[in-house]
Amino acid sequence: MSGYERIAFSFIAVCLILFLPPLLDGVARKIKAKIQLRQGAPILQTYYDLVTFLSMEPVYPTERLAFRLAPYIAFASAVSAALVLPYGRVIPVSFTGDIFVFLYVLAMVSIAYMIAGFSLNNTYTNTGANREMMIMLSIEPVLGLAIGTLALNAHTLRIGAIPFAVTFTLSVLLAYGLLAYSVYVEGGFIPFDVAEAEQEILEGVFSEYSGYLLGIFKWALMIKRFALLWLLSSFISIPLVRNIASGALGGALILVIQLMVLFLLYTSIAVIESMNARLRIEQIIRQNAGVFVCSIAVLVLAALGW
Amino acid sequence: MAVTLKYPFVKIEAPPEYRGVPHINPRLCIGCGACVNACPADALLRIDDYEKGTRKIVLDVGRCIRCARCDEACPTGAIRMTRNFEVATLDRKDHVEVVELRLHRCPNCGSYTDYTERALEKALQILPEGLFDGDEIRKRAILCRNCRRKLTVDDAVEASREVVE
């Protein structure tokens, strides 16, 4: 891998991380609008929203640092997490190759969200933070099982290596399903968007954020979703071409397929979102726990070598 | 497929039955105040100035509830509901329509009466010709109340005004 390739891909990656998520959101909004038979916002609308928020002075309901710094931390964590994913065959900043580190760094977005939410005297933000935590709690075992199955199969936990090493057995296919499910839940898409439910709890923690703090926070959340989906899309797209992709061109091919899969994922998510109502938190917990119990079988399958 | 209308980028016509904002046609208004009495929201005001001899009929679209009672009551069709609805503005003054009319001045005593010159003309138009002696009633009608009473005739204008209202 040449230095130029590295630099070029890293540059593309940073651009994607920072500027693609609002576009994806815009696309999803457009698709949802189309399903609802309306024209919908322009595809670039999320950029407009973001820019207006970023240009506004915030108001501070508290002086607490936890509240004030949370957006920055969330943003930094989301971007950092996204930076360790493969773009083509390049990982822009590889402070880790490990999927757990990736998940934990990504989880810092949620932690920032929760700490900020709980650091206020406001039952809305509290409830939002509370729900975020519960969702994380309920989905973590499923995610763990998916990773465990992949690790059993591929004998590695390195994000960049799993898709190259994995052999497609029944258990791995099921693990992909679990991973997709976990990503969907972690991403907070309807019916799992209870932590930021607008009608129920006024977007949870965001109900106290304003101006550029809100802008940064929302941006961070979009990047988080992007990172999660990029992980999934990498896992899906790299095995498709791993035998033919080599060199810079191969990297470009992978990147293109990654992007295509990403858009495909986002599209299907938008469709699922618009066809569902938001669940209650206890329903989500019940459902995730059910998924977890069922998916223990996947691990057993993997242990048996299937 | 998307059913969204293109408004406001493409103009849209309100249906013919629509009760839009009312508008006073100042060329038809006789300043009788029937609309003012009919208006439940007090969007219409009648402001008389007996010093200057003017009557203002003030329509504030920003207070209007668009019930069309004024339209129903106006004897000359001066105030009509239009089909216009694009009346948003940043300045409330844009919502106000004022028609300032001259009050009739009694040729006898020189004081202003509580009806406008136009109302008088309208009243005369309505007055059934031939029911009374035409010229006679016209003479009396133009006088102010006190002067008219002096002439012991005051029912003609009153009657016609009743019809108007």
Next chain:
Amino acid sequence: MKELFTLTVILYLLSILAVLPLRKNYRASITVGHVFTGLASISLLAFTAMSLPEALKGKAIEFTYNLGVAEIPFHVDGLSLVLCLVLGSLGLATSIYSPKYMEFYERFGRGWLYVVLYSTFVLSMVLIVTTSNFLWFVFFWEVMTFTSYLLMVWENDEEYVRKAGWKYFVTMHVASTLPLIVALALLYAKAGSIEGLNFNNLSKLHLGPIYYLLFLLGFGSKAGVVPLHFWLPDAHPAAPSNVSALLSGAMIKVAVYGLIRTTCFILGLNETFGYIVAILGTVTLTVGTLYALKQTDAKRLLAYHSVGQMGYIWLGVGAGIALMAKGGSYAAFGAIAMAAGLYHLVNHAIFKGLLFLSAGSVLYRTHTRELNVLGGLAKLMPLTALFTFIAAMSIAGEPPFNGFMSKWMIYQGTFLSGDGLLVFCGVMALFISAATLASFVKFYTTAFGGVPTRVTENAEEVPPSMLVGKGFLAALCLLFGLIPSSIIPLLLAPGKVLTGADLSGWISTKYWLVTIKAPGMPSGGETYFNPWLLVGVLGVLAGAMLVSYPNRPKKVVKVWTTGEPVKMEHYKLKAMHYYGPFEEYIHGLYHSGDVLSEWGSGVCSAVAGGYLALGKTLLRWADKVGRGITSAGRWYVENGKEVYLDEAVASPFVQLVKGLAIGLEELSLNYNLLLAVAVAVLGLILLILAGW
């Protein structure tokens, strides 16, 4: 090196001597005592540092103290040093922290006694982890149990404290001391002499599986492993916070030390045993943490987490044992897994100690530890809040703090083991990591988040000395998180010794980058983590955003209450309602956990009943036989305000104990029986050893 160790011991003993003249002056006695213990801790740390090179080479430092009546052999290897490090750091932190903190307990007086007990307690632990004779091991073990019990019931005017103490005492003797003594008896029968009980000699014997069971029971109950954990959440919070820190931070770690020392070094690696430990660990971490999730008493929450985090340690150690026993390429990987467990041991000691000290600080200022009524302390106690936050994030396993590093290594050790069962254990560990996070988000935000409540509005920052104590631990949290290479080599030493494997190809800790390779890994599949680079990236990104979007509140407005004013005290989720739906969902688990815990304590009470009966019998017997054995004992019997017949019997061990517990007569008479039992046990040991 030996000298430094001796210095440590002497300093601890000096602290006891130094306070005896200061019996009247509460504050002075404690301060003076802790100056010595602090110095002792420093010297222990120095000893650790000095011994490090040897340990890294896989060698041990061996020396013997000849006390005249007995010889105490010492064997300090990597494993011991890990514990020495823990004891040194925690001992130093509590020594700095305690003088001020103990003012809180001034109403109980007897500061000197506290210092005596404290020093004995810590010293006993130091000796446990360094001695290489099983007899002495058990002896110090009992001293540790006993002194810790006395420290635990310090606040003896509280009913719950006495109850917790009783529970602790009985459980420890039934479930911990008794198995150890049985093992000791059996081993002695095999070895035939006190020298034969030296670890070296023991490891040459061929010992059956019964020992695994006995040690598992003995150390498991001390470590609070499910289902023998029921005493712990009652016991640890009952003690003063600085003692809780030691109990949770150090004492239960000593049990892990004991487990590794006995089962790995003496009994030998056994794959099945490894799995059992790992599974027990998994059960423990799940049950403990999920229970912790619903606690609203700050210290009780922390205590349940001690149970949970012990599970992590056991999981790591268990996986290590299992994999090392498997041998082959797994041996080296097993060493890494065990290192992960030990890493978590060190980390847990540090952050749990810090958390207890923080809880103590809150208690010190607000006189409550009920999270439901606390709030807003971050504004009033900013540094305490910061340290607590660091500790909370560490225990929750957030990068770049130390808790993350060890958990991460545990995940590597389990997920990459290629073994479905261990992977599942890892999955549970991952899940529970989230639960830990949940719990500590609750802990931190209920106490420190929001606006001050009526209870906390008058609180202020704790005195500097307490802050220094906590700051030291917080710094260690960061150090071990950011520079794993500062400790990982040491942690790898036991595994290296056990397996004799060359680890260089499997784990590398260049500067601050950790790379791990597992058996069967495809090329380019090594996992690695570079905390500094992460911190750098995070810092640059957050910093850039902060510069572009400065964060300066000009004006603070009211929180949005949807228009209608709400009193702030009501406008916050109560701690007890955090995660309500989740807890409701796993209610079944709580229920079975309760049943399990009842069952455990039921068995224990039954055994305790028998034990007590035995004790009484022994007491009667000892009373008859031993009344006149030592003059010192007689002297005491005749001159003491209260008469403990058995004490005389149990001399000379009893003498030592009695010296420590000289003030005990002032404690409630309820303890007489307990004390009697304890001493009876010691008597039994003595009698066995004294040549029968």
Next chain:
Amino acid sequence: MRLRSLYVFHLDTGACNGCEIELFDILTPYYDAERLGVRLAASPRHAHAMAATGPLTRQAYYAAKEAIKAMPPKPRIIVAIGTCACSGGIFYNGYPIYRRPESGREGQEYPRRGGIFELVQDLRDEGEYVGPVVYIPGCPPRPEEILYGVALALGLVEKQVKGEYYTEEVGFELPEYPIEERIRLSLRERLKYVVGYFDREKVLEDFMGLVAKAKSAEELHGLIQGYCLKNPDPRVSLAMRVLKREFLRLKEKYGWEVKGSAEALQGEVRGLQVSADGDAGPR
């Protein structure tokens, strides 16, 4: 604000619900304000604009004040939706309605005071920044009207209204109709009971057209029948017949001749009255 992005927080200060629902309606498929970047904000903290509806009751006043104060310091656009928010509407001087003391409770001032502006003025007096106020009158405004107002706030359209001040100089018209004004007014009034106030103008106009064409009552009768044939709406036909009958009755009552012989007319009238009563005509 150059970009089309406007988060709107909805503030109901005591409205009848009509404007609320229309505000909601602009988010739905046919109007879809999201096209213009408009979204309803969940919290005033996110809002660029406050969409106020209602006449500002005293109970809502305090909460509304809190809400505006909770907004980011800028731009704080206020969008007054509906007549009530613009000026207090029909409720403007009820006892629970908030009005500043200087607004009075019964006045001849214009523009009429009341509504959200009272609150805005109070806030400005307190030194809080409040942005421009966009007034969208209507009771309730059509969704298009709200969209237009929003577009105005976003600078997408130009305002179209202007205050007018007419004086006598505009001239005076007194239109003449084919029938006497008195009768026309009576007929107009009668029509209110048959087809309602709205359709009567058209019907009356047609009728007058027919009258103008007719030379006699008979001819009028014929013309009306022709008209009804052309226009199959039974209601209009009915109205025409009622008008004819009424017209002829009035003519007879006052006994004047217009275009044609009086006797013929009178005979006609009697006959018609019989037939009209036979209809499903008015009682």
Next chain:
Amino acid sequence: MKEWARKITDEKVRERYVNEVIERFRDKIIRVERNADNQWMIEIRKEDLPEVIGYIINHPEWKETQLSTMVGADERPLRGKFSLIYWISINGASGDVFFGIKTYISEDDPKFPSVTPIHPGANWYEREVKDLLGLIPEGHPDPRRLVLPDDWPEGVYPLRKDFHYTDSPKREFTDETKYPYREPPKGTAVFPLGPYHVALDEPGHFRLYVKGEEIVDVDYRLFYQHRGIEKIGENRLTYDQVNFIAERICGICGTAHALAYAQAVEAAGGVEVPERAEYIRTVMAEIERLHSHLLNLGLACHDVGFDKGFMDAFRLREHVMWLAERLTGNRKTYGMVVIGGVRRDFLEYRRSMIEKVIRELREGFQKWADQTLSTKTFVKRCEGVGVLSYKDAKRWSSVGPWARGSGRDLDARRDHPFAAYKYLDFKVPVYKEGDVLARCLVRAEEILESIWIIEQALDEMPGGDILAEWKEIPPYQEAVGFTEAPRGEDVHYVMTGEGNRLYRWRIRASTYNNFPALPDAMRGNSVADAVLIIASMDPCYSCTERVQVVDARSGKVRVLTEKELTELSRKASRGV
């Protein structure tokens, strides 16, 4: 007249009822008077109020009785006393009677025994007369302020005749004068919902006392939208103008209010309404029901984040709105109903427009319902949520789909036939589950029924005038007018006055009777469902125009077994 209409308006049945009451309380009744076809006024002494009202309301044979409205009036200029009338209606299969239990209260002793302990449904009414007239209900369990703003001074009663309608006295707004909310039950946090909450499109404050997400108890303060309409109607406006303010009581059920008002005046003044006008009124009322129910169903979807359902419902609704606009000139405030008839006629082209729209709507709506009910997540959210038991519904005198979802079989259109309903045939859907889903299903079925009613009305519409001429209304006549608004029965009481103005006008919107039952439906549910439950009541705060009371009972959550029982019975009876 339809068979059922004949049956329940049977004169003999009514006489039997009236006679039974007269027999029972022979010595307590001072005067009996028949005000209108189905309205009897019975005057008693104030001491006997609880007994008489309790007897009628809890009469075992008249199952669906309810407190329809209660009117306090300042009759001092007439009789030197205040008056109080409790209007109780007998609904359902039993018959069609309104009893007005009237009593006079002297100015010197403005107290009367509270009926609330016997019938909680009287809670708000009695607090309201306390606020607005200064009549004090003795023994009322929760005598807090209900209607007036917090900064209204004590001792000033706006509905008294000596209070000028433009006056607006103030007191300082401090913490002490703030509405006294209940202290949260121990260990609960406060979850304030409103007045400015994105899912409540109208201001109303709910104070949910929560344990985590579970609602333990509810306190509330409404009447942010109290606009003093009654006072304006009695003072500033003439009979005809009042119609327009009546329409603006509520932007959704304006026609129902205008109609109720017009009917009350017509009953009091003996104005005969042309039959065609009755049909037009009926069609307008049903069009209103169509758009209101579509709105509510859409909002229910929106509140649970199911935007597809929301958008589709509103898309269907838009055609109804456009239709209304073309029929009347306005999408909401139709300006159709005036005393004596209606203002616009249905010309032929409008009639065909209606037919076209409702034909398409029927199709579209059925599709919508299929799609929504097959969205599992939506049904999951609605099922078993916000259960209001039949007992509670009756206890609070609840009306409309809110009560019909809980098994109360009442509908003013059928039980007290007004306008053209007596000539038309329709079903009244009733579900017994009492949960949000049941209410949604009631509404969905009512939409189809409404379409059917409109079709019939258009087919049967007679010719003739659309407006009756009336010259003068005799003064001091009393009557109630009632309609079935989309949310339930609306009752307007009028007492005619002199000078073309009303003497007393009392509006009782359907939400007024439904609201107090809300805490019962909300307790034990999750915060997440709070707005959904509120929306499922289809509240119209502006109608209610006054606010809430806290439930004075202990904050105990219903026992699980009881919940299970209701659940079981629900399962057994779904689809009844």
